[in-house]
Amino acid sequence: MVCSGGTTSRCAAAQRWTLDLRSTFQTLDLQADHKTIRIGAGHSMGSVLDCLAGSGLTIATGLSRLPGMGFLLSGGVGPISRREGLAMDQLLEIRGVWGNGEPFALQRPCSETNQPFDLRWRALCGAAAFLAVVTDVTIKTLPLKPLWIRRNLIEASALPEWFAEAEAWSEQRSLQWHWGPDDKIQMLEVSQEPQPAAERIDGLHQLPPLVESPRPEQTIDSQRLHGEVFALLGPAAAQQWQKLLPDLQRLMRQRPHPGCSLAAQQIGGAIAKVPVETTSFVHRDAIWKPWITAAWPVGDALTRQISLDWAQQLRGLLQSVCPGVHLAQLHDHLPCHEQELEQAFGPLLMPLRSLKARLDPNGNLPSL
Numbered sequence: 001m002v003c004s005g006g007t008t009s010r011c012a013a014a015q016r017w018t019l020d021l022r023s024t025f026q027t028l029d030l031q032a033d034h035k036t037i038r039i040g041a042g043h044s045m046g047s048v049l050d051c052l053a054g055s056g057l058t059i060a061t062g063l064s065r066l067p068g069m070g071f072l073l074s075g076g077v078g079p080i081s082r083r084e085g086l087a088m089d090q091l092l093e094i095r096g097v098w099g100n101g102e103p104f105a106l107q108r109p110c111s112e113t114n115q116p117f118d119l120r121w122r123a124l125c126g127a128a129a130f131l132a133v134v135t136d137v138t139i140k141t142l143p144l145k146p147l148w149i150r151r152n153l154i155e156a157s158a159l160p161e162w163f164a165e166a167e168a169w170s171e172q173r174s175l176q177w178h179w180g181p182d183d184k185i186q187m188l189e190v191s192q193e194p195q196p197a198a199e200r201i202d203g204l205h206q207l208p209p210l211v212e213s214p215r216p217e218q219t220i221d222s223q224r225l226h227g228e229v230f231a232l233l234g235p236a237a238a239q240q241w242q243k244l245l246p247d248l249q250r251l252m253r254q255r256p257h258p259g260c261s262l263a264a265q266q267i268g269g270a271i272a273k274v275p276v277e278t279t280s281f282v283h284r285d286a287i288w289k290p291w292i293t294a295a296w297p298v299g300d301a302l303t304r305q306i307s308l309d310w311a312q313q314l315r316g317l318l319q320s321v322c323p324g325v326h327l328a329q330l331h332d333h334l335p336c337h338e339q340e341l342e343q344a345f346g347p348l349l350m351p352l353r354s355l356k357a358r359l360d361p362n363g364n365l366p367s368l
């Protein structure tokens with residue numbers, strides 16, 4: 001197992017070794033021209049944002065400061081992705097060690113030459129966890145610009161209307177939401193241009209959490225929780241969500257534990273403009289990324305199974321509107337792994353498997 005930020009259930013497991021990169025890979029090297037920064041795999045996104053903000057810079061991170069290198073390598077979907085693209089779209093160099101022990105340093109291939117895109121680079125952007133241990137990356141910086149944020153608590157029944165409205169927004173704005181208790185949904189709108197009644201913040205380093213409640217691995221009512229997160233990808237589909245709403249409301253009312261939840265991020269915009277063959281994030285046309293969290297008290301095997309079953313039911317329901325998978329969290333220990341791989345990579349899965357046979361022949365890293 002590999003641990004960078006240590007925010008997922010796959011950074012450690014019984015009967016496995018963990019390579020914990022956090023204390024050793026602490027490079028944070030802003031280049032003299034301020035256009036790029038080299039980030040060691042031991043950093044959380046929060047520490048990168050804080051370092052860059054001091055120089056009036058940022059990178060396109062997600063909704064939380066906590067994830068580590070796994071965020072950059074698995075996609076990196078965030079509130080400014082609609083304008084700036086995925087975090088992985090800004091990567092310029094990736095260094096590390098393949099699963100077979102060979103060190104590598106790969107530069108982003110030049111998209112202007114008509115050469116086929118280097119499959120190894122493509123694989124590292126979205127499927128790195130299966131092939132390599134990444135020690136550091138160089139990524140383009142962005143100028144730090146203010147953001148305007150607005151929160152709303154809405155009834156679940158109003159969700160499709162919000163979908164329709166957000167689907168018509170410019171790339172400067174994005175909607176993220178979290179379905180909490182009592183059929184109420186917390187909305188968080190983030191805009192790169194001023195909005196009426198919105199709070200101005202200096203940049204992503206000051207982004208408030210989507211919800212105040214703790215995430216799995218933390219506690220609810222002094223219970224320490226564990227969890228699994230399943231992320232899906234789908235196109236604009238406000239009307240289809242309307243049709244699903246009664247079943248969604250039923251399943252959300254039946255959630256087996258208060259830590260179980262459904263949330264979503266709006267994507268699209270600049271993400272769709274990046275050629276699909278440059279990374280392993282193949283669902284470039286996706287507009288919504290919902291994610292389902294199954295949570296249970298640590299050690300409670302029964303609630304774990306019930307929560308995972310509930311999450312699979314919800315996943316099954318949402319599949320008609322979100323046929324793709326964002327493999328931000330690996331589930332190589334769960335029965336859905338094979339299906340998730342197919343939904344995440346589609347026809348790219350076979351070439352990725354051939355590459356793994358060459359670069360990680362002994363299967364030291366998670367199975368693909």
Ligand SMILES: Cc1cc2nc3c(=O)[nH]c(=O)nc-3n(C[C@H](O)[C@H](O)[C@H](O)COP(=O)(O)OP(=O)(O)OC[C@H]3O[C@@H](n4cnc5c(N)ncnc54)[C@H](O)[C@@H]3O)c2cc1C
Pocket residue numbers: 001002003004005006007008009010011012021041061062063064066067068069070071072073074075076077078128129130132133134135215328329330366
């Ligand atoms: C609170 C929270 C908020 C989040 N918000 C977003 C969001 O807004 N947008 C989004 O896109 N995602 C989001 N995520 C998902 C997150 O980006 C992924 O789960 C990511 O993989 C976590 O990275 P990590 O370094 O913390 O992973 P870890 O838990 O440390 O590692 C998990 C797995 O990732 C792989 N991995 C980690 N580091 C390396 C490495 N250096 N080399 C090779 N493989 C590695 C390994 O397979 C490892 O087993 C969020 C997660 C959390 C917990």
